[in-house]
Amino acid sequence: MPELPEVELVRRHIKAMCLKRRIDSLEVLDSAILDGVSIEQMHGELDGHEFTRAERHGKQLFLKIGKGWMTVHLGMTGNLTCMGAEHIPPRFTRLHVHFLDGGGLIYEDMRKFGSIGLARTLSSFIEERGLGPDALNIDEDEFIDRVSRHKRNIKTVLLDQSVLAGVGNLYSDEILFQCKIHPLALSSSLSTMQMQCLHREMQRILKKSIQVMTDFDRLPKDYMLKNRRPSAHCPNDHGPWQTIKINGRTTYLCPRCQRF
DNA sequence: TTTCATGTTCAGCA
């Protein structure tokens, strides 16, 4: 489910379907997904209230409830869905917010790497977690400043949520592919033009993915994400992909387009 | 049966 574009679509879905609906009750089916809060605290903040705003920072979601916020991170397999009264909660539902109108907000998460909690303000939460600027908001100067500060391979830096928030394993591969930069290149050694490319392509790719509703089949034909499979080929030179492990994460690249 | 998975965090080591 979750990198910035996927989370943004969830935010829009919640905003369109879930705001201004009075909450009747809350059902926590697996308290393991609660992060730093008790079931009682969740009841105290949610019961009888309504969500009034849906915001996002990187991969993190925030639903305004009363004077505070419910925080949601989708982890690896999490999803939030608004449902009508007639719908049956899916198999891996971990939390179910029941609205007075009969419908509900469902958090499902097979692997339970996601989490739900409470926060007073967005800025306090972002600071506590050490999250960098949102990948779609960060401007070129700050991007270059923060990325070039590190002496690590560029893929690791793009994935570091404290440098900037929102880019995950799949999109980092796409960004580097579009800029023809090898994922193991040292971040501090990149030229200004390469840094500008990374910033520009990052925002272009994330926006494009949101635009096609993260349906990779609808992405332009020169995108890696359309063809990110062992059996597929680089759309530029039609040669095979190379896969390597960086920080334990599978990394796709074209060794001919992305020279080390 | 084994391997892998769009994320985050932590221990251990150089």
Add this chain to the structure above:
DNA sequence: GTGCTGAACATGAA
């Protein structure tokens, strides 16, 4: 302090 590697978390799918 900086950076890297591997493991852990929980569970289904190929």
